[in-house]
Amino acid sequence: MTGALTPASTPALTLARDLIRAPSVTPDDGGAIGVLTAALRGLGFDVTDLPFGEGPARTPNLFARLGRSGPHLCFAGHTDVVPPGDGGWTSGPFEAALRDGRLYGRGACDMKGGIAAFVGAVARILESGRTLRGSVSLLITGDEEGPATFGTVKVLEWMAAHGQVPDFCVVGEPTNPDHLGDVIKIGRRGSLNARIVVPGIQGHVAYPHRADNPVHRLLAILSDLTARPLDQGTEWFEPSSLQVTTVDVGNEATNVIPGRATARLNIRFNDLHTGQGLADWIRGVAHVHAPGAEVTVQISGEAFRTEPTPELDMLAASIQAVTGRAPRLDTGGGTSDARFISRYCPVAEFGLVGASMHKVDEHVPVADLLALTDIYAAFLERLMG
Numbered sequence: 001m002t003g004a005l006t007p008a009s010t011p012a013l014t015l016a017r018d019l020i021r022a023p024s025v026t027p028d029d030g031g032a033i034g035v036l037t038a039a040l041r042g043l044g045f046d047v048t049d050l051p052f053g054e055g056p057a058r059t060p061n062l063f064a065r066l067g068r069s070g071p072h073l074c075f076a077g078h079t080d081v082v083p084p085g086d087g088g089w090t091s092g093p094f095e096a097a098l099r100d101g102r103l104y105g106r107g108a109c110d111m112k113g114g115i116a117a118f119v120g121a122v123a124r125i126l127e128s129g130r131t132l133r134g135s136v137s138l139l140i141t142g143d144e145e146g147p148a149t150f151g152t153v154k155v156l157e158w159m160a161a162h163g164q165v166p167d168f169c170v171v172g173e174p175t176n177p178d179h180l181g182d183v184i185k186i187g188r189r190g191s192l193n194a195r196i197v198v199p200g201i202q203g204h205v206a207y208p209h210r211a212d213n214p215v216h217r218l219l220a221i222l223s224d225l226t227a228r229p230l231d232q233g234t235e236w237f238e239p240s241s242l243q244v245t246t247v248d249v250g251n252e253a254t255n256v257i258p259g260r261a262t263a264r265l266n267i268r269f270n271d272l273h274t275g276q277g278l279a280d281w282i283r284g285v286a287h288v289h290a291p292g293a294e295v296t297v298q299i300s301g302e303a304f305r306t307e308p309t310p311e312l313d314m315l316a317a318s319i320q321a322v323t324g325r326a327p328r329l330d331t332g333g334g335t336s337d338a339r340f341i342s343r344y345c346p347v348a349e350f351g352l353v354g355a356s357m358h359k360v361d362e363h364v365p366v367a368d369l370l371a372l373t374d375i376y377a378a379f380l381e382r383l384m385g
Helices: 011-020 032-042 108-128 152-161 214-225 275-289 310-323 366-384
Strands: 046-049 061-066 072-078 097-099 102-104 135-141 168-171 183-185 190-199 241-248 260-269 294-301 328-330 347-349 363-365
Touching: 011 032, 011 102, 011 108, 011 366, 032 046, 032 061, 032 108, 032 135, 061 152, 072 108, 072 366, 102 108, 102 366, 108 135, 108 363, 108 366, 135 152, 168 366, 183 310, 183 347, 190 214, 190 275, 214 241, 214 260, 214 275, 260 275, 275 294, 310 347, 310 366, 363 366
Parallel strands: 072 135, 072 168, 168 347, 183 328
Antiparallel strands: 046 061, 061 135, 097 102, 102 363, 190 260, 190 294, 241 260
């Protein structure tokens, strides 16, 4: 591992602590974007503030770039965090406490630590007097943990309109399950949420012929939708999964047939499907059993996979050089903003160990934070040295 500075004096750790101290619980910024802007401008980045949306939906974002030539590497991430919960923290969730070689705080691994490591890597190279061939940028949003309506997707549109699309992008999400260097994510499954509302005719349970029970129709719909696997998976993706998340009637009476019944479901799907194709299937099944059913579908992302690229090989080589581990290429887990970035350029995800993300006492070993800084610096040197 490189670096002669004490951990407490490294730019990555200093920035990580400053970012954690900004209570940026979605949708509040808490000053996090300002902290990052100051750090980037101090390194010579041109920073563009890009808030999108209005009123409560207004989302803070930034795009920063150092250099103008190619190759253009972009680092993407988010400064917003999930709520700290109702208690149980050993130290304050926004205190950024250092204890037993670990940095504690909400966002330490997801993903303020990743942002700080990348900025720290750029700072290290600049302070050494070395020159990078090409340019480095950051795409940072304050709304990844929330609806993501006015975050990365809008910044990408702005980047495309202003000639700022990168050649390759690294998303600093915490991709590693156990050890730094375990996994590079090169794709993600798609995701959709569906709501099915079945109307009926309310009536007395003793006179079912005078009513139309929507629960029976809804159960038939759900039975058909869950009757068989969607697929058996592919070389790079696990099988698609449909999960019913709620069935609601709101009927507290024991002798009343309800007038409507509602169900919600989620599908995480691989590249054998499209969101629209699955939405059409759900509607078709619903209307067989309940022609009057109302089906609404929200597609939050399509499945994607990044094909092999020289940049991906360089990232893997940098990880192995620092950690001694050959990272596995993987497409598992939930969704991330990489689903938006994949529409514009090749993208890979690599960051810290995610075991404590979203938990009480979220933390990152300082040694991992410094090692991630080393990895990002090594990758920059391979790509642009």
